[in-house]
Amino acid sequence: MSTTKTKWTVNLKVYRKKGQKAPYYDQFTMEVDPDEYVLDAIERIWAFHDRSLTFRHACHHSTCGACGMLVNGVEKLTCITYIRDVVEDGGTIVIDPLRNFPIISDLVVDMSLFFDRMEMVGQRQVIPIAEEIVGSSQKAQSAGNGKEYLRLSDCIECGMCISACPIAATNPDYLGPAVLAGAQQSGLDKKPELLQIVDQENGLWRCHSAYECTAVCPSNVDPAWRIMDLRRQVTSQRFKRLFR
Amino acid sequence: MSEHADKSGISQAFRWFDPRGRDVGTIAFILNRITALGLTFYLFLHLIVLGQLAKGAEAYDGFLATIRSPIFVFGELLVVAAGLYHGLNGIRVGLTSFGIAVPQQKKLFYWLLAIAVLGSLIFGIRMFTA
Numbered sequence: 001m002s003t004t005k006t007k008w009t010v011n012l013k014v015y016r017k018k019g020q021k022a023p024y025y026d027q028f029t030m031e032v033d034p035d036e037y038v039l040d041a042i043e044r045i046w047a048f049h050d051r052s053l054t055f056r057h058a059c060h061h062s063t064c065g066a067c068g069m070l071v072n073g074v075e076k077l078t079c080i081t082y083i084r085d086v087v088e089d090g091g092t093i094v095i096d097p098l099r100n101f102p103i104i105s106d107l108v109v110d111m112s113l114f115f116d117r118m119e120m121v122g123q124r125q126v127i128p129i130a131e132e133i134v135g136s137s138q139k140a141q142s143a144g145n146g147k148e149y150l151r152l153s154d155c156i157e158c159g160m161c162i163s164a165c166p167i168a169a170t171n172p173d174y175l176g177p178a179v180l181a182g183a184q185q186s187g188l189d190k191k192p193e194l195l196q197i198v199d200q201e202n203g204l205w206r207c208h209s210a211y212e213c214t215a216v217c218p219s220n221v222d223p224a225w226r227i228m229d230l231r232r233q234v235t236s237q238r239f240k241r242l243f244r
Numbered sequence: 245m246s247e248h249a250d251k252s253g254i255s256q257a258f259r260w261f262d263p264r265g266r267d268v269g270t271i272a273f274i275l276n277r278i279t280a281l282g283l284t285f286y287l288f289l290h291l292i293v294l295g296q297l298a299k300g301a302e303a304y305d306g307f308l309a310t311i312r313s314p315i316f317v318f319g320e321l322l323v324v325a326a327g328l329y330h331g332l333n334g335i336r337v338g339l340t341s342f343g344i345a346v347p348q349q350k351k352l353f354y355w356l357l358a359i360a361v362l363g364s365l366i367f368g369i370r371m372f373t374a
Contacts, residue, residue, distance in 0.1 A: 013256075072265065073265035074265040086247075099332050142307060164266075164360075166259060167274060169259045208273060209272075209337045209349075211267065212266060212267055213267075215266075215267035215269065225346045225347065228341060228343045228346045229346075232343030233268075235342060
């Protein structure tokens with residue numbers, strides 16, 4: 001959709017927090033092209049208004065998962081969120097950091113525990129090239145069996161599913177959607193040790209089926225479906241054990 | 245221009261009941277919790293009502309006459325509606341928890357909501373016309 005007016009005036013209300021000081025919102029009024037992305041406007045704040053604003057960004061094309069933020073209260077990858085989709089000319093865009101993560105500074109949250117948990121279920125941050133080549137060949141061998149290949153490796157670890165999850169809001173020990181989806185992707189049959197990690201109080205049984213993780217996921221990983229599939233696998237294993 | 249931003253623990257707890265910016269799944273989740281709280285509250289009320297029996301038949305009959313007023317009947321209708329919704333959503337959550345119809349969870353919610361509303365209407369008509 002093209003817009004008739006090339007420049008809009010919008011207000012950006014940006015969450016600020018430094019150290020132990022109380023958080024507050026800074027408001028910036030600026031001219032933007034409505035066909036720009038929200039991240040472009042945030043970068044412009046940093047470049048022309050306030051160099052102390054901190055935020056994460058890298059690839060600018062929804063691959064790195066670094067720029068996940070709350071845009072008007074909803075988790076968005078700001079690098080692919082058009083300004084015209086979240087505000088009208090003269091309106092206000094409210095930018096907050098992701099929820100359910102400790103805030104380091106302004107829009108930057110601490111995702112280290114989340115990344116540790118991802119590694120714990122076999123989703124490593126860095127995979128040596130040699131191993132990845134072997135991995136690709138294994139994937140190719142299993143390509144014929146259908147479901148296993150459903151958007152297999154698309155999780156960009158943006159943390160937006162954790163931010164949207166109502167359970168993660170009140171229980172920091174809950175492993176969370178991405179981690180459980182990662183465990184499902186790793187596979188209980190290939191990694192039986194994962195059973196102990198996911199089949200516990202703060203594992204897959206803590207999910208209360210709000211499906212917000214799937215609603216906000218920018219990569220169609222469908223964490224909710226993966227959690228339910230993991231439950232089915234665990235239940236099936238328990239059931240089989242009864243008849244052994 | 246600056247203003248204070250509230251990120252207190254209380255606001256986090258209220259997020260369970262905040263549907264702003266959220267999807268259908270959260271609406272189902274919120275309704276499930278509200279109806280659960282309502283039904284739990286009703287259970288205690290029910291026990292208090294039954295406690296009236298201990299005061300003798302006359303006291304109990306007098307109490308029953310009081311709760312036949314429209315406001316109490318409406319309260320009972322809310323219990324029926326909450327029970328219907330909570331039970332039907334329980335089936336939805338149970339099915340999806342076993343990996344059944346997960347991609348259809350939104351449709352299941354709309355259907356269960358329609359059945360719960362219809363059932364509540366039927367109960368309401370019967371309760372207020374009896």
